[in-house]
Amino acid sequence: MESRETRLIAGKGQYADDLDFPGMAHLVFVGSPYGHAKIVSLSVEKALAVPGVLAVLTGEDMVAHTNPLPVQANFKSPGWTWRLADVYAMPRDKVRWYGEPVAAVVAEDEITARRAAELVEVAYKVLEVTGNALEALEPESPKLYDDWEDNKQVHLKFDFGDPEGAFAEADQVMHITNREGRVTGLPIEARGCVAQYDTKMDSLEMWGSFQTPYLSRHNIAATLGMPEVKVRINAVDIGGAFGLKIHAWKENVVALASKLTARPVKWFEPLKDFIVTGPHQRDVFWEGDVAFNNDGTLLGVKATVTHDLGVESTNKGIAALSIFPACSAVPNMYHWKGMHIEGIGAVTNKSFYCAYRGYGKDKGIKFIEHALNRIARKLGMTPEAIRLKNYIQPHEFPYHQINSYVYDSGDYPGTLNKALEMADVDHYRAEKEKCLEEGRYIGIGVVSAIEPAGVAVPNCQMGGITQARVQITADGTIEIHSDRTEIGQGSEVSHAIIVSDILGCKREDILVKRVTSDYIGQGPLSSRGAVYPASAVAKAAKMLKKKVVTCAATFLKAPEESIVMEDGMIFSIDHPEEKLTYGQLSEKALFFPGPRGLPVEMLKNHDHLLDVTTTWYSPTTPESGSSYTSFCTSADIAVVEVDIETGATKIIKYVHVHDAGTIINKQIVDGQIHGGIVQGIGEALSERLDYDTDGRLLTTSFSTYLIPTAVEAPDIEVAHLETPSPFTETGSKGMGEAPIIGSKAVILAAIEDALSPYDIVVNDSPASPERVRKWVVEALKRQEEAQ
């Protein structure tokens, strides 16, 4: 069978915008031009009068025909704050962020819908804007949600280990502040779908760029007030997701439009909509103290991280949920005595917060890696020395970290040492000194990270649900079902590899089916693909293998233990000349002679079909409460040159060493690493979502929201260690997020190292040329004043 890659290269991709149904109408959203305003009046008459316009939906329709958006995460714990806002897919009375949809125009074609969208008349009464999290928490700040006491959505407090003891025995304490700017991810394809409401069956089917069809079905059904069994969601080819497509929000409006117009309705958003009304991330302020001893031994952290969440997420609670991993990731891969971490989330007049590669675990790691580099500098240690001193050692696994995470396996010193060797840091350190004499500023950044993967947390829709099915059909071809959508991360090929390796069948005889809501699971998010779905698929394949062996032993009249399966053939090692293809075996098992030819026990156990559906759950989570099952490791080393006169940074060398356990497919892993690193570089140097004081987003397109191009992407040297995870079926670990964590942190660390003669702290991102130059100018002024 044609591989996915061949199909896509041949132009046979079927992405959301390729969907075309007979009688299909098109939907375009009309957004608010204000960051915060009351809707005084809304008139759709002129838009409706445009020939070809079928309907204009507004917030009134949402209230009349739908429920408020459902809750995806809900935590109530004494001493914690956790608030959820009662919001609909479109508002009726008040807009809370620039671009927030207030109407949706449905027309015969997209151009007509776009033209009519201009004619929807909305009168607004502009309200004062709450522009950032720190302002939002001020007592007099304008409130976003009238029924809330203030703008604080979340306040979590964690005590890990013995924080007081850690600080009591510390030689030194360093105060650290760190800020990350607001960013978004940019899949090549924005969001889009087609909804088809069947008025005779009262059922709804949707096709589109859905990262998590099963969750989307639940949430769309809940919003529309439909029985879930009447809703089916189908993922089509997806042009990237990065977590940004796990939610169902505008999709609810598309579904309602189909129901109200009795037509298939398509919505496909321009990238500008994606940036302006899409999920945002980062935008955090860290402030805290790190306790350590003079020999570099790390002891404890007391810190608070404040998140600018924007408006309540379209997945209610899912933004707030990301504060858990932000707080819990601080220990990273080191020994600690104790920590007290608080996570605060404030709502502001910005687009909503949702998942984006890293989700939150990135934030804690970036904070502590920044702190480690500063401590090392203060103590006169190299960045690698402080890490090597504090790493959890290979013999300590499984390691119970102070935050209840159970680290599965790894070789942290080995990973970093390999990176140091590849990067030839001694050479670059010598080069740095030499260049300084010429007035050139070279910096070497060193960071390392673990990547918590395979999320399973209570009280939310990310609890660790997954299902997989492997079936051998009557002609011997094999189909695989799971919840792991193919979002460009290679889930199809990796599942095919897993199954072909276990069953000994030919890879080209396997079809990994597109994901639909028919199979239970939270989909590929939080790097769970190689943990949960891959384990479920592997487990199903192993169970199926037992059946194949029993059938083959029967048909070949050979002992089960003699059965060999390889290269698509099944035979007994005792009679290798007598071979069955999978097609022959399956035909015998199903039809000729069929089940009656199988062992009696198999039939009595109802175990006669070559078809297994199963599930998988982490072996460590139930008892330890560890929210993650596997922890891959990475070490990043970057060498940069900073032009102190312009502030521009050039990456001279980039090394990434990665340990994702057993590698299923190296090309896929390398692809994830390259992509993640480049995204992290964008965050470090140029990407920023900037709002003006009226709450309008200024960076709304590729000319202002500056992601790296091929020109800015460095040559990335990658190497792998393979320390299998003892806790997954394949030994592989979830991966894909460590590269974006490490690359952002390491570029900033390298800039700080380059600017060390000026004693500049690089604790804000992006480190854009202007910001870097500003730091230099301020440092020069400080130096001048000191003389």
Added chain:
Amino acid sequence: MKNFIGSRAIPDLVYHCPENMEQLMDLLGHIQGHFKIVAGCTDFIPAVRGGRWAFDDGLELIDIKKIPELKYVTLDGDRIRIGGATPLSMIIGAPAIKERAPGLAHGLTTMASPQVRNVGTIGGNICMSSPAADAVPSLLVLDAQVIINGNQGEEKSPLDRFFLGPGRNIMAPDQVLTEINFPAPAANESQHFQKVGTRDAVVISIVSAASWLKVDNGKCQGVRIAMGSVAPTPVRLPGAEALLVGNSLTLDAIDACAKHASQEITPITDLRGSADYRRDLAYTLTKRTLTACMNDLM
């Protein structure tokens, strides 16, 4: 205020793509109603979709990209002549530019992406009259002249008198920029261009700067300095130039000239950069481009 719409509809257009100058002139002579001349559409489409430009249905769009008489790069005696609809990539690759005006070629390679440079034209970049037009500072310091044609006949103008403000220039709507020409730099002349953006490629400059020097016996016989994104139009900096011309070229002299340049401009603070940063960059880029020219010649 207008509704936020991620992408606005392109109006119903009457699209004309004349094959030669005769067809163009004929079209301009007869056309009724509202029309707009474009040369490649690399600015037109994003401007309309993004809502910066709005046109009514029925707009007559005249795309001059196919006119062969407007696509050339020649060395005509001591003058380099470039047709108004010449794609940027064609200019970069032209032997006359590579050999006689490598600074211009370098400047053009910093613009947009290869794909856009294959479609976008030099005339389009000039006629858009953006303060940030990256082709313009180099052309200004090369003392370029533009030729404008229309049914009222041909006009010539020095490029430094062409721009009137952001997006505004001396051309009437029914005129076409047919040629840009400039004296081919001699052996004792050099020109350099540099820009700074928030990233390296496909980026609008925060500041762009070009310098041209003519040196004889260590003395500056001629100097031109021009910048983009520091004023309502791309500008020459005569005050800074006056500090150098006729004097011995030294790093100190260049430094003083660059300092003056940073004060001569009138930058604003916008999304791409603050006024202070722009002055700072103006100093650095003036110093660097002048030094590069000096190093070529001394």
